Amino acid sequence: MVRRRAIGATVAAILVFSTLMLTNLTLLTGAAQRERLSLTADSESLLTDTAVVIGGTAGLGLLDDLQSYISSRSFQCPSAVQDIDNYTATLTATRSQDGVTVDELLSPGGGQTEPDNFTILKPFNGSSPGEIDLALQVRWSGMSALKDVSYSKTESHHLHLPVMLSQMVAFCESSVEEVGSLLKGQVFAYCDSSKIGPPLAVLDSILQGQASARGLSYYLDYNVDNSDGCRVAFACVVEQLDAVGPAGAFSVRLGQGETVAVRVGG
Amino acid sequence: MRFFDLAVAGVISITAVALLIAWNPQAPDVAARRNLDEAHLRDFVTGAVETIGLVRIAEDSPGDLCTLLGSFSNSTVTFSANVEGFNCGAPPAGAAVAEIEFAFGPKVVVLESWFAAGP
Numbered sequence: 001m002v003r004r005r006a007i008g009a010t011v012a013a014i015l016v017f018s019t020l021m022l023t024n025l026t027l028l029t030g031a032a033q034r035e036r037l038s039l040t041a042d043s044e045s046l047l048t049d050t051a052v053v054i055g056g057t058a059g060l061g062l063l064d065d066l067q068s069y070i071s072s073r074s075f076q077c078p079s080a081v082q083d084i085d086n087y088t089a090t091l092t093a094t095r096s097q098d099g100v101t102v103d104e105l106l107s108p109g110g111g112q113t114e115p116d117n118f119t120i121l122k123p124f125n126g127s128s129p130g131e132i133d134l135a136l137q138v139r140w141s142g143m144s145a146l147k148d149v150s151y152s153k154t155e156s157h158h159l160h161l162p163v164m165l166s167q168m169v170a171f172c173e174s175s176v177e178e179v180g181s182l183l184k185g186q187v188f189a190y191c192d193s194s195k196i197g198p199p200l201a202v203l204d205s206i207l208q209g210q211a212s213a214r215g216l217s218y219y220l221d222y223n224v225d226n227s228d229g230c231r232v233a234f235a236c237v238v239e240q241l242d243a244v245g246p247a248g249a250f251s252v253r254l255g256q257g258e259t260v261a262v263r264v265g266g
Numbered sequence: 267m268r269f270f271d272l273a274v275a276g277v278i279s280i281t282a283v284a285l286l287i288a289w290n291p292q293a294p295d296v297a298a299r300r301n302l303d304e305a306h307l308r309d310f311v312t313g314a315v316e317t318i319g320l321v322r323i324a325e326d327s328p329g330d331l332c333t334l335l336g337s338f339s340n341s342t343v344t345f346s347a348n349v350e351g352f353n354c355g356a357p358p359a360g361a362a363v364a365e366i367e368f369a370f371g372p373k374v375v376v377l378e379s380w381f382a383a384g385p
Contacts, residue, residue, distance in 0.1 A: 006275075123321065
């Protein structure tokens with residue numbers, strides 16, 4: 001009788017524990033499934049967040065490169081836009097992090113004013129009228145560490161550098177024309193700075209005021225040469241001194257020179 | 267005989283308890299919750315980065331960045347930054363934390379977020 005009770009108790013215990021274990025196993029399977037799903041969600045989040053961050057840092061690096069190029073030289077007014085466009089077209093960047101690779105290609109923009117949602121690069125996202133307009137092609141590809149999520153995306157964005165390039169070129173070319181007209185249109189008493197300089201200084205002062213009103217800086221350099229007739233070599237220089245780029249404040253300089261034969265006598 | 271019965275019952279119960287412990291669903295549930303917490307926190311940090319912009323993150327002083335991130339923090343999420351050793355605040359021990367690190371030349375900025383209520 002005792003033995004039968006013992007067997008009964010053992011069987012009952014096995015049944016109770018088996019039920020508990022089966023319930024536990026079912027819960028465990030569900031929890032493991034939730035963990036797998038959470039890992040997938042985490043992988044997706046990691047890929048998309050990493051893509052945003054490396055897309056932004058790569059874009060900022062490209063703008064940095066362009067800023068260095070523009071601030072490190074003086075451009076000729078007629079070719080400045082083309083020179084900067086040519087350099088812009090060579091700028092590419094590739095970055096990889098946490099399984100995501102981004103390839104970026106910068107090119108001159110179309111000149112239209114458009115807002116842009118690449119806010120990670122603000123204040124340089126979107127186009128800005130009159131400033132250097134840029135187009136950015138961004139291509140992301142990636143795979144999660146567990147190889148369960150892949151990521152592929154291509155976007156086009158508009159960016160700008162706050163350099164008033166077209167206005168600078170226009171001002172530079174018109175000031176060269178005005179200085180040239182002044183020199184060609186007058187007859188000077190002597191081929192000498194004391195005679196040629198004063199009218200140039202008056203015009204210089206007017207042009208400086210006009211440049212300042214546009215947020216630019218302007219100066220004129222000239223040299224009188226009387227070795228073979230009377231010639232004046234001059235250069236008009238236009239600068240934007242307070243441009244603020246991704247690497248801080250920088251200056252942009254355009255210049256154009258000309259040599260003019262001056263009439264003397266009278 | 268009785269000793270044998272007790273031994274069998276003991277082995278069965280020890281095995282059963284060991285299996286109940288080993289198959290505890292709490293561990294994967296905790297891991298799942300942590301994974302989702304980290305994913306959400308990383309999304310929050312990325313959202314903050316998109317709103318603030320990389321230029322400001324690179325240029326702001328540590329104090330200004332802490333003040334800015336403080337304005338993003340709320341009763342649910344806390345944002346912080348570590349800029350070259352200067353830390354706005356540390357997460358509670360054991361909390362799920364999301365971090366994004368930026369290197370701006372020699373300057374390294376780490377943005378962090380964690381749930382304000384802790385783990």
